[in-house]
Amino acid sequence: MTPSSVTRPASRPRPADEPRSVARSALRLRTFFAERAPTRIYLTYAVLWVLALQGTLAVLAPESDWRLGGSLLAEIATVYLALLFIRVVDEQKDLEYDRQYNPDRPLPRGAIDVVELRAAMVLIVVAELALTGWRSPLLAGWLLLDLGYICFLVQLERWSARVRDRIFVNLLVSYPVQALLSVHIWLSFRQATGTGPVPDAVFGALLCACVFLHYEFARKTGARVVPGASLYSNVVGRRGSTALTVGFALGAVGLALALVRPWELHGAVALAGWLPLSALGFVWGGGERFASLRTPTWPPGPAMGFLAWCYLGVFITALVVARPGFGG
Structure with missing residues (x-):
């Protein structure tokens, strides 16, 4: 899910020799996420996706003891962070395209750099493992599979002009990211209810x-x-x-x-x-x-x-x- 781009005033790129400050990078990342992954959109999407899919599973399995509690909240947080991870990877994957068609976006205009985005990816993975590991090793492993596939898509587009340039082929290989997250929501439901x-x-x-x-x-x-x-x-x-x-x-x-x-x-x-x-x-x-x-x-x-x-x-x-x- 990608929100529509909004034109922002150009930011001064960070010179290569400028010292990298953790506080400054954190501020740049916060600004990046506010622009490219607004909480009101991404968190709302995660909440509704998890509630709707688990609600569907509960209706189809009336014997399940579906509960609105900690496990459900943990799954919402897991999906939300996965959506942020997807956004970060997509920004890097689409950099050349954005330089031509969306030069006002943070990465092409220098408001954030690749090193900072990759640091964000590492932090998200650590948080995801914390959210899934205590619930089930299967949930943690399945999530890592999905995040790994997202990263694999970046290389796949570099290797294959067909995948990169043909939009329907690209959709065919990229939609499994969403499908794998739906499976994760189902696995979370099964782990919490014992059915599904x-x-x-x-x-x-x-x-x-x-x-x-x-x-x-x-x-x-x-x-x-x-x-x-x-x-x-x-x-x-x-x-x-x-x-x-x-x-x-x-x-x-x-x-x-x-x-x-x-x-x-x-x-x-x-x-x-x-x-x-x-x-x-x-x-x-x-x-x-x-x-x-x-x-x-x-x-x-x-x-x-x-x-x-x-x-x-x-x-x-x-x-x-x-x-x-x-x-x-």
């Missing part, structure tokens, strides 16, 4: 994939071809990319409704079950603005709104249906 069959995990992962891919295609769908830009619409055209954007949203909502089949329920449970359907309002709003050519790309606000509201709707449904306990 594989078919349930597949259903939950598909729902999360559709939600994420709606956002992914939306933010890279343009009204016209932009040579050299990373846009799906450059490959399949405006209509094709729009169809993928809308199609994944419909798939996500369809799976969310199939989770509890609200048409078979009554009262508050039925009302909660229909809630994810209202997320399509964001798709309509974004599509209307884009179709009227008021924005050069599909507006990111409605795409983020769909992601957040769909996940929130699934979680509220899980609260009503699964009725989790608290603590533990």
Whole structure:
């Protein structure tokens, strides 16, 4: 998940011979994360992703003793830090592209340097091991696999022009990062509840994939071809990319409704079950603005709104249906 870039005033690059201060680097990193990984977006995404996926698993396994407690909070923190790690790696991986198309971003303009970003990566890994190791060696190992795969992608793009330059191939090899995190959330649920069959995990992962891919295609769908830009619409055209954007949203909502089949329920449970359907309002709003050519790309606000509201709707449904306990 990558928030839209915001133009910032140019910062003075740090000369190579300037002494490196821990306090100064910490301040630069804090500024970097505030700009490129705002807490209100990244933490909200982590919270809703974990709650929605674990809520889905709880609904599918009614015998589970799903609880809103310490293990859940630890998993949210784990996913949040993984998202920060992804952001840090992506900034380094996309440096050459950003120098041409996004020179105002922190790394190209010299507001942060690669050494500081790699130091942040090390600190994140240490924190992740602390968050997962006490819960389960499997959780720690699976997370290291995901973080290692993220780093491998940097080398893969350097080795393969096909992966680097073909956006659909790039998506094919990079989406497993998100999928591996979904599996981690499932493993955390299993570790905490003692249940969670594989078919349930597949259903939950598909729902999360559709939600994420709606956002992914939306933010890279343009009204016209932009040579050299990373846009799906450059490959399949405006209509094709729009169809993928809308199609994944419909798939996500369809799976969310199939989770509890609200048409078979009554009262508050039925009302909660229909809630994810209202997320399509964001798709309509974004599509209307884009179709009227008021924005050069599909507006990111409605795409983020769909992601957040769909996940929130699934979680509220899980609260009503699964009725989790608290603590533990």
